[in-house]
Amino acid sequence: MASSTAIKVSNLTHTVTSNTGDLTILKGINMEIKESESVAIVGSSGSGKSTLLGLLAGLDVNTSGEVLLYDQEFSGQSEEKRALIRGQYVGFVFQSFHLLPSLQAIENVMLPAELKGDKDARKKAEVLLDKVGLSHRLTHYPNQLSGGEQQRVAIARAFASNPKILFADEPTGNLDEENGKLIIKLLFDLNQSQGTTLVMVTHDNELAKMCDRQLVMSAGQLTEKSL
Amino acid sequence: MSFTFRLMLRDLRSGDLLTLLLALVISVSTVTSIGLFVDRLQLSFEQESANLLAADRLVRSDDPLPLEWKTQADALSLQYAERTSFTTMMFADNSLQLSQLSAVTDGYPLKGAYLVDDTLFGTGQSSTESPKSGEIWVSSRLASLLNVKIGNQVEVGDASFTVTKYLVRDPGSSTSAFAISPRAVMNMADLAATNVIIPGSRVRYSLLLAGERSALGDYERWITPQLNEGQRWQTPTQRGERIGDTIGRAESFLLLAGTLAVIMSGVAMALASARFVKRHLMQVAILKTLGATPKLLGKVFFQQLFTLFLAGALIGLGIGWAIQELIASILSGLMSTALPEPSVSRLWLGAATGAISMLVFCLPLMSHLIKISPLSVLQPNAKIELNTLFIYVVGFIGMYGLMCVYTNGFLLPSIMTAAISAIALFVAGIGWMAFKLGRSLTSGATSGWQIGLASLYRRLVPNLFQLLVFTLIIMLTLILIGVKSNLIADWQQQLPEDAPNHYLFNVQAEQIETINEATDTLNVPRSDWYPMVRGRVVAANGESVQALYPEERGEPELYERELNLTWSDSIGKGNELVAGDFSANGLSVEQKAAVEANLSLGDELTINIGGNMITLPITSIRTVDWGSMQPNFYLMLPKSALEDYPANFVSSLFIDESAAQPFYKAMSQFPTVSILNVGDILKQIQSIIGQLSKAIQLVLLCILSAGALVLLASVRSTLEERLEEGALLRVLGAKSALVRQALLVEFGALGFFAGLIAALGAEACLFGLQVFVFNSQASFHPLLWLLGPVIGVCVIATIGIFASRTVLKVPPMLLLRGL
Structure with a gap:
């Protein structure tokens, strides 16, 4: 069971300026996610799911309100501080994998540890790639891997920094059913074994149902879906 | 190995950094090779021209050379030699001939070489030594006129000399191109014994200098303020001289070529940087999501750029050096003399080009790269705010600056930029x-x-x-x-190829017909005959030249010396009318001389011809192609003004090697006619x-x-x-x-x-x-x-x-x- 609070959001509002005027995407969102919890954020396209994920992970700066990560004020910090906090607490898995095309699979997985100056980056990466079943693909480049394999590398990379929170943006969106299932299994296994908090944006109802909680994003408002 | 270099090595593998490195190498090597090559050519031109001057620099004086000139040359560790030139009568058995004699010290010539021969009218072998004491070298024409051969004696004043060589070319002769009499060279040690130089003699004393460029510069700064009216400082590439003009234009061309190389390199750098940045945008965004701080990324990219610069500059300089060596070795087969070694100090230009290119083309783009929002990973279409105006302005200024550094001026870069x-x-x-x-x-x-x-x-x-x-x-x-x-x-x-190579001077009107017949028989092409009357401009618009230039300093060439005046019905080959009417009853002035003396159409000049003053308005201004080797004149007068004065005639001819000997022989019947080869x-x-x-x-x-x-x-x-x-x-x-x-x-x-x-x-x-x-x-x-x-x-x-x-x-x- 979840013990302490991993993420706390109060009155989070986000407005963007476009040609047609100001557009408020998030309208006063309040929520809490406990440590080790798995949470799915669902909703129709354009409802603001990815924007919320971006703000939770500190990739963007909100217009008003507050985001706390393990009780640390996150949203108002400089890019420098936010990057440090991300490096310490956060891992990512993206819909389009976002591996660095010029790096081999193992080098992609080594990156987070290398950024922290970890000398055992390579060893750890090998272990992780083995866990995702790619120990035979270490020196392959992303364009030599299938979509499912690329996403497995991305998951290995996400767990390489031992994140406390893993954000996933449509992690199975670009995969076929079989690969999708494999990825979901991997994500939840690692979530369980490492006690990672999992926050996932998804269209996939099956996937959403596997999470402890489902939050529904609609017209900039967030509501809890009762299970 | 640090993270920076691990990342860099991986990037190198992908080819992105390699493209940037390649652009930098091209940039540095092109500018280096052209820069070094231009330097070698410039040095080579200077040497070639120095050969014509017989020295790197020369000071010429109408009075004996002050002792301190030589002391100062010693103090600056410059080599020096002396030459004293004068016109004198030379005697042999039954003949006598007015000749142009140079007495030179043992070190002469400092640059270049004599051409001498043991055969009359031979083509000559080079010699860097001067005649020894008691010897004299005479030109073939002088030998013909005096009817002497090698081994015979000739007399100059009170001294007697043995002819030991026929002089084909005296390396310093071009500087006194209009010394019309046949030439001879003797040793300076014998000059005193001749007793020909007496107070009032027209003598030209020259101090020839050679040595380091900086020392020559010091000497020039030291001597220039001391020079009086009859003294002049001469450099091999002095403006106005044909050779100087030719070299000047070639230098402009090479500078232009180098500037274009700078531009092309800049474009290559800009393109490669833009490609690098474009391909790295997502990489930076991803690294940021993984916790890379802007500070860390800044450090990583700066170290990468710096390493890239070091590698690119070193490789570029090496390749640049190799390319110019290659060009020089290809050229060496075609050139008559080996190119001098390039100055290593010129390498900075290539390195600076690389550094400035990196600064203006890479750095601004890189700084934008670091600013990319990590949100781009979630919203691939998120706009990347590039301050393109800033990037263009920095690139533009950088490019302009580079061109200015390269050409050492603003004119060429400004024209190109516009x-x-x-x-x-x-x-x-x-x-x-x-x-x-x-x-x-x-x-x-x-x-x-x-x-x-x-x-x-x-x-x-x-x-x-x-x-x-x-x-x-x-x-x-x-x-x-x-x-x-x-x-x-x-x-x-x-x-x-058939430019005139001989001038005939001092020809009397009645000799023209016979000379024409002789040249026609030998098939020697000849220009028109121009009458020449000596005269001096003494006043402009009623004001005397002395009043206009009381200091005698900065006097325009038109007023400075006695001029050869001529008349002609037509404007003549190589001349072009730029203002006025050539056929009008007035003066026709060469354009540069007119500009120098601040004269324009309608101004009046007073000319002293044999004691008579003639005042005429300027009615036309012409440009003159001094390189045409045709007889050319600063001032042309109407026929009516000159025809009553006794005139000598001048013409130019092209004599090929086969016609030389018969031509000289034919001309020996006109001992008073001067031939300048x-x-x-x-x-x-x-x-x-x-x-x-x-x-x-x-x-x-x-x-x-x-x-x-x-x-x-x-x-x-x-x-x-x-x-x-x-x-x-x-x-x-x-x-x-x-x-x-x-x-x-x-x-x-x-x-x-x-x-x-x-x-x-x-x-x-x-x-x-x-x-x-x-x-x-x-x-x-x-x-x-x-x-x-x-x-x-x-x-x-x-x-x-x-x-x-x-x-x-x-x-x-x-x-x-x-x-």
């Missing part, structure tokens, strides 16, 4: 219209033609930019071709021109290769989009041939437009360069209008297809997956 800006605007306008027209002609894209033309408009901005780059490169190439052929044609025109000087000038032409062609080749590489970089910069489109077309069922045809049409059309606009731009720039930089006549270049589009279509289509060959070869699936 021209490029105008071209850019023009290209944008014309390109937009042409691409739009292309699209409207191709609705319903089914053939390669239609797809190709339509994609021009679809990728409007990148294509316009590419059009601009292509246009600039082709334009620069055309400019160089235009300037090169102009320059070389100009030189050849100036000094054709300028053939050796001419030969030397022609050899310099020949070397320059070859050097220029090689430099052009260098620049063209750099240009081709820039084109390649430019095509590669839009490769991703083309790859994606080609792959999509093929996925949709298009055959390779269709994709190839579409690419050919797209690149071909880009090349055609670029070539056409380039021809227009080059024509405009050539006009500016000819008129303002090279000071020559503007001319039209029809060849460029053909070359431009042809080069454009052929080269760009070839490079385009070559660079995009993966679009056609690689399976579309692999391409789509990799994108």
Whole structure:
């Protein structure tokens, strides 16, 4: 069971300026996610799911309100501080994998540890790639891997920094059913074994149902879906 | 190994950093090779010219040389020698002859060599030693006139000398080109014994200097303020001298070529940086999501750029050095003398070009790269706010600065910058219209033609930019071709193979007919005869020259000395009327002399001819081609003003080697006629021109290769989009041939437009360069209008297809997956 609070959001509002005027995407969102919890954020396209994920992970700066990560004020910090906090607490898995095309699979997985100056980056990466079943693909480049394999590398990379929170943006969106299932299994296994908090944006109802909680994003408002 | 270098090594593997490194290497090596090569040529020209002067520098005086001049030369560790030249009567058995005699110290000549021979009228072997005491070397003509041979005695004043050589060329003779009498050289040690120099004798004393450039500069600064009216400081490349002009223009050309290399390198750097940044945007965003702070990324990229600079500069300098060595070794077979070693200090130019290019082209782009929001990983279309104005302004200023550093001036960079800006605007306008027209002609894209033309408009901005780059490169190439052929044609025109190489002076009217007959028999081409009357300008607009220039300093050449005056019915070969009416009853003045003396049409000059004062208005102003080797005059008077004065006549002739001996023999019946042989000087000038032409062609080749590489970089910069489109077309069922045809049409059309606009731009720039930089006549270049589009279509289509060959070869699936 979840013990302490991993993420706390109060009155989070986000407005963007476009040609047609100001557009408020998030309208006063309040929520809490406990440590080790798995949470799915669902909703129709354009409802603001990815924007919320971006703000939770500190990739963007909100217009008003507050985001706390393990009780640390996150949203108002400089890019420098936010990057440090991300490096310490956060891992990512993206819909389009976002591996660095010029790096081999193992080098992609080594990156987070290398950024922290970890000398055992390579060893750890090998272990992780083995866990995702790619120990035979270490020196392959992303364009030599299938979509499912690329996403497995991305998951290995996400767990390489031992994140406390893993954000996933449509992690199975670009995969076929079989690969999708494999990825979901991997994500939840690692979530369980490492006690990672999992926050996932998804269209996939099956996937959403596997999470402890489902939050529904609609017209900039967030509501809890009762299970 | 640090994270920076691990990342860098991985990037190198992918080729992105390699492209940037390659651009930097091209940039540094092109500028280095041209810079070093120009330096070697300049040194070589200086040496060649120094040979004509017999020294690096010379101070000439009408009075004996002050002792402190030599003391100062010693103090500055300069080598020096002395030459004392005067006209004197020389005696042998039964004959006597007025001759031009030089007495020289043992070290003479400091530069260059004598040409001497043991055979009368021989072509000569070089000798760097002067006659020993008791010896005299006489020219073949003098020997003929005195009827002496080697071993015979001649007398000069109270002393007697043995003829030991026939003098073909005295290395310093060109500086006193109008010493008309036949020449002889003796040792300075014997001068006193002759007792020919007495107070009041007309003697020219020269101190010849050679040594380090800096020491010569110090000496010049020391001596210049002390020089009086009859003393002058001379350098080998002094303006106004034919050789100086030729070299000056060649230097301008090479500078221009180097400047173009700087521009091309800049474009290559900018393109490579832009490609690097484009390919790294997502990488930086991803690294940021993984916790990389902007500070860390800044450090990583700065270290990468710095390492890249060090590597690029070192490799570039090495390659640059090798290229100029290669050019020099290719040229060495063609040149008469070996090129001097380049100064190592010139290497800074290449390194500075690399550093400035990195600073202005890479750094601003990189700083934007670091600012990219990590949100881009979630929203791939999130706008990346590039401050393009800032990037362009920095790049522009950097480029201008580089050109200024390179040319050590503002004129050339300003002309080039203005021209490029105008071209850019023009290209944008014309390109937009042409691409739009292309699209409207191709609705319903089914053939390669239609797809190709339509994609021009679809990728409007990148294509316009590419059009601009292509246009600039082709334009620069055309400019160089235009300037090169102009320059070389100009030189050849100036000094054709059969340019006159002898002057006849002191010819009396009644001798003309006989001399004409003699030259006609020998088939010797000859210019018209010009009468010559000596006169001196004493007043301008009623005010005496002494009153105008009381200090006798800065006196224009027109007033400074006694001039040869002439009259003629026609304006004469090599002369061109620029103002007034040549046939009017007044003075015709050479343009530069008029400008120097601040004279214009209508001003009146008073001329003293044999004690009579003639005052006439200026009724025409002419330009004179001093390089034509025709008799040329600063002042021409109406026939009515001069015909009553006794005149000598002058003409110039071209005498080839086979005609030389019979000609001299024929002329020996006119002992009073003076013959000046300028053939050796001419030969030397022609050899310099020949070397320059070859050097220029090689430099052009260098620049063209750099240009081709820039084109390649430019095509590669839009490769991703083309790859994606080609792959999509093929996925949709298009055959390779269709994709190839579409690419050919797209690149071909880009090349055609670029070539056409380039021809227009080059024509405009050539006009500016000819008129303002090279000071020559503007001319039209029809060849460029053909070359431009042809080069454009052929080269760009070839490079385009070559660079995009993966679009056609690689399976579309692999391409789509990799994108």
